[in-house]
Amino acid sequence: MPRRDWVPCLPYEEILMNVIKKTVTALTLGVALAASMSACAAQDRWTFDGDIHNNSLAVSPDETTAVVSYSQRPDVVVYDLKTGKVRQVLTGYVTPRNIVFSPTGDVFYLSDSSLGVVRKIDTKTLKVIADIPLGAGAFGTTLSKDGSLLYVNNEAASTLSVIDLDHQRPVAVVPGFSQPRQGIRVSPDGKTVYVTNFLGDKITLVDSKTNTIEGEITGFNKLRAISISADGNTLYAANSGSNSIAVVDTQKRAITTTVIVGKDPYGAALTPDGLHVYSGNLGDNSLSVIDTKTLKVTTTVTGLKAPRQAIVFTKDKSKAYVLNEDLSISTVDLASNKVVSTLKAD
Structure with missing residues (x-):
């Protein structure tokens, strides 16, 4: 407990x-x-x-x-x-x-x-x-x-x-x-619920029709947020214990590779077009931007304050809203990967 x-x-x-x-x-x-x-x-x-x-x-x-x-x-x-x-x-x-x-x-x-x-x-x-x-x-x-x-x-x-x-x-x-903590997602076809387990560092798969556990994916390190590709075949998971994003083949139910990112990543947010994953790095106040084709970090967004899982993209794919620890919201321009404005709480 x-x-x-x-x-x-x-x-x-x-x-x-x-x-x-x-x-x-x-x-x-x-x-x-x-x-x-x-x-x-x-x-x-x-x-x-x-x-x-x-x-x-x-x-x-x-x-x-x-x-x-x-x-x-x-x-x-x-x-x-x-x-x-x-x-x-x-x-x-x-x-x-x-x-x-x-x-x-x-x-x-x-x-x-x-x-x-x-x-x-x-x-x-x-x-x-x-x-x-x-x-x-x-x-x-x-x-x-x-x-x-x-x-x-x-x-x-x-x-x-x-x-x-x-x-x-x-x-x-x-x-x-x-x-199970914050990480939970439903597959694009609605058939599977992916639930993160902080203890045991695994993702549990739940059949949404029967509400029963049907399998698990293991091998994570302080598992945090997850995202799933539009075709349901790839899952991205933040490992804050190894400063990496794990790439998972959902059909094989196995990690295929890991991508080293910034310090203490909590976020693993997939852009609407599926081309990039943004890792919210709590430890160095940044976002790492991963190209999902090459699985390489292409750039780093700075100027944030303790970003975690809370990253949301606009529908037109032009911006990302990133929550800071003080509850301000930074707007990141996705073309330049720069913070262009910040909304501050009163």
Whole structure:
């Protein structure tokens, strides 16, 4: 289990024992524990897994709104990308983990591992529509191809929850992982969910029809973010432990080569045309740009501040938005691979 840091509200052991007595399954335990402690978390900045750091950036389908978070900050910033200004700062979070917009963009979903929920938020009003309780440890999220399901990693319970978004409840909980964190992707054909496991340094493959584990890919080193090519045949994975991006043949379920990048890479973002992978290098404040044909680093983007997984490309393939540690967003021109502007939080 991860280390817990908190300002005491009630003794943790007392709360946990009360929950255990009323709990018969791992999922129920997580939900009950979150319900018992979420009020305390929001009030006193108790963190369930505050020693795990990550950030998230999501851009609405119409590319007018960006929502950003960093797990060490309890606020979530919403930017208007047309005006370049902050629309609003959302409060009441503890360790916000991942953000994803619905296909229509009218709502977005935000996970918080200390509150143990996925929160559904109206994009226009920025009001909370619903909280979906999943238990402390709720982390990485991704949508099914039709947008009807939300897959949620739980790094504490080592499970994958499958959420029916119409009914806002889990329809399946898949066990058998090893601390799955932010990295999770659905294959282009929608048949396979790729789930990263930080412990064990492997990617687990889940059959999306049966919600069962069907295989794994091993050999990573402090596995972070992943991306998948449009044909589904190649997967790119960030190895922060070896300063590299692993290139995976998904048919063979094996690493075919690795590309050395900058220091402590967390991101492995594939451009919409599939020609380049951008590695977000936390340790040297840069992006490494990899040519996917030659599998060589062609250039390095500098002028960033602790970039991680949060890299999003515009649909016209002209820009990348990169989240910095202070929740500012740097815009990178993809033609020159230079930072051309930065939106700053108030």
